[in-house]
Amino acid sequence: MFWHAQWDKSINKINMATTDLDTENVIAVTEADIRDDQKQAMERAMEEYKQLCLKSFSVSRSGEVIQKQELPMPW
Numbered sequence: 001m002f003w004h005a006q007w008d009k010s011i012n013k014i015n016m017a018t019t020d021l022d023t024e025n026v027i028a029v030t031e032a033d034i035r036d037d038q039k040q041a042m043e044r045a046m047e048e049y050k051q052l053c054l055k056s057f058s059v060s061r062s063g064e065v066i067q068k069q070e071l072p073m074p075w
Contacts, residue, residue: 052072
């Protein structure tokens with residue numbers, strides 16, 4: 001490595017979008033692993049997404065629930 005490499009941020013960057021990851025080398029996280037504040041943030045995000053999904057439906061005058069549009073993709 002050249003002498004300027006220690007402060008040149010353009011050298012040796014890893015592009016995570018194009019880097020192949022070995023899926024067997026990833027540690028899965030469960031809900032039991034996360035802190036309470038992280039659980040609360042996740043629950044808020046899930047509730048917001050649920051409310052967004054419910055906007056894809058409506059009720060007809062006869063009381064039938066119909067889906068007006070595709071469900072939105074999560075962020």
